[in-house]
Amino acid sequence: MYNEHMAKHVIDMSESEATRDFASLLARVREGAEVVIKNGARPVAVVRPAEPLVRLLSESLRLARERGSAATPDESFAKDVAAAIESHREPLKPPAWD
Numbered sequence: 001m002y003n004e005h006m007a008k009h010v011i012d013m014s015e016s017e018a019t020r021d022f023a024s025l026l027a028r029v030r031e032g033a034e035v036v037i038k039n040g041a042r043p044v045a046v047v048r049p050a051e052p053l054v055r056l057l058s059e060s061l062r063l064a065r066e067r068g069s070a071a072t073p074d075e076s077f078a079k080d081v082a083a084a085i086e087s088h089r090e091p092l093k094p095p096a097w098d
Contacts, residue, residue: 009032009033009034010033010034010035010036011028011033011034011035011036012035012036012038013025013035013036013037013038014037014038014039015037015038015039015044018035018037018047025047026047029047029048029049030049032049033048034046034047034048034049035047035048061073
């Protein structure tokens with residue numbers, strides 16, 4: 001479930017700003033921002049990513065290095081991932097609307 005804590009940041013924007021540069025608004029949403037569109041001080045709409053942000057392991061490791069973390073997968077990391085996958089081999093039962 002998505003909530004405001006998942007957004008990278010929240011941006012307040014007036015209705016006129018949103019309509020003047022909608023492409024920029026959508027670009028910010030794609031990057032993970034939540035945009036609150038206001039009429040004066042009153043919020044009238046919230047635009048946020050349709051799906052929660054999913055980060056690849058490679059991106060997580062890159063971000064960790066950029067932030068100065070020394071965390072690295074050890075030799076048994078691949079085995080641990082394979083074991084986790086193997087322990088959840090239930091058949092996929094998608095919803096009827098899929």
